[in-house]
Amino acid sequence: xxxxxxxxxxxxxxxxxxxxxxxxxIAADTPLLFNLKxxxxxAPVAPKVAATPIAPMGVDPAILERAKAAxxxxxxxxxxxNVIGIVDFGKASHEARFHIxxxxxxxxxxxxxxxxxxxxPAHSGLLQRFSNGFxxxxxxNGTYITSDTYHGKYGLSxxxxxxxxxxxxxxxxxxxxxxxxxxxxxxxxxxxxxxxxEGCFAFSRASQWQVMNRLGGGRMIYADKLA
Numbered sequence: 001x002x003x004x005x006x007x008x009x010x011x012x013x014x015x016x017x018x019x020x021x022x023x024x025x026i027a028a029d030t031p032l033l034f035n036l037k038x039x040x041x042x043a044p045v046a047p048k049v050a051a052t053p054i055a056p057m058g059v060d061p062a063i064l065e066r067a068k069a070a071x072x073x074x075x076x077x078x079x080x081x082n083v084i085g086i087v088d089f090g091k092a093s094h095e096a097r098f099h100i101x102x103x104x105x106x107x108x109x110x111x112x113x114x115x116x117x118x119x120x121p122a123h124s125g126l127l128q129r130f131s132n133g134f135x136x137x138x139x140x141n142g143t144y145i146t147s148d149t150y151h152g153k154y155g156l157s158x159x160x161x162x163x164x165x166x167x168x169x170x171x172x173x174x175x176x177x178x179x180x181x182x183x184x185x186x187x188x189x190x191x192x193x194x195x196x197x198e199g200c201f202a203f204s205r206a207s208q209w210q211v212m213n214r215l216g217g218g219r220m221i222y223a224d225k226l227a
Contacts, residue, residue: 056108059099060226063088067101067222070143074163077145078220085211085221087201089115089127089139093194098201100214111207114183115139117196125193127225132162132169137198140175142167144221149212154178158212160201160221167223177201179208 055061067086071078082104091097096110118138119127131138142164149158157178162170180202181187182195194202201221203211215221 056099056101056106058096058110059086059101059108060088060090062226063090063222063224064101066224067220068103070222071220074143074145074220077163077218079218081220083214083219085215085219087113087221087223089119089130089141089223089225090227092125093127094125094188094192098203098207098211100211109210111203111211112183112185112188112194113207114180114194114197114200114202116199118199120196123193123196130166130225132166132173134169134173139197139199139223140167140170141224142222144170144223145218146177146212146216146221147171147218149216152176152178154180154202156212158216173199175199175201177203177208177211179203179205183207 055064063086067084071081071084075081083100083102086099086101088097088099093112093114096112098111098113099108100111101108115127116131116137116139117123118131118136119129121128127139129138130141132140140162142162144160144162144167147159147161149156151157155178157176159176160170162168162175167175178200180195180197183197183202184204187194201211
């Protein structure tokens with residue numbers, strides 16, 4: 001039986017539609033037409049998968065992962081999640097252990113920071129314990145967000161708020177970011193360690209300005225000790 005032109009066009013369109021539908025379930029690296037080889041320029045190209053980012057230089061990958069988990073957990077409280085602060089209290093006070101990490105670029109800058117004298121009663125330069133208690137004069141571990149600035153004993157300072165049960169007294173304990181003479185680099189040169197705060201994040205004057213400029217406005221700081 002002969003087919004007229006209209007019927008031939010209808011059958012051709014149906015065949016093409018069936019070809020498109022059957023192709024939808026084929027893997028991306030399988031040639032769809034004319035038996036193309038995988039390296040043929042007309043063959044479909046599988047999407048590239050980004051490599052897993054590594055920790056920036058100087059930042060322990062394990063504490064970075066903890067910080068990122070905390071960022072996700074508290075994401076509704078953190079205004080800007082591209083740049084975070086990480087304090088690795090497993091390191092001694094003569095080491096640059098406060099890291100400002102840009103999660104977009106993967107870069108970090110590191111600063112000296114003092115811990116509380118209640119966390120290091122013997123003044124060994126190593127943090128021995130955390131405490132959230134009033135009058136403990138100790139550093140607390142957990143997730144913080146930065147808050148308002150004010151002028152106090154050490155000049156311009158920045159308040160922080162604790163978001164975890166381990167540091168939720170931070171604001172009431174007046175735990176803040178400030179500069180201090182005992183957190184200047186020459187203390188390390190003279191004594192091999194920084195002095196101690198009363199639980200605050202105490203920096204050199206230069207570092208304090210950089211930390212406040214990069215992390216102000218409700219950004220996150222994560223403080224912890226891995227061992």
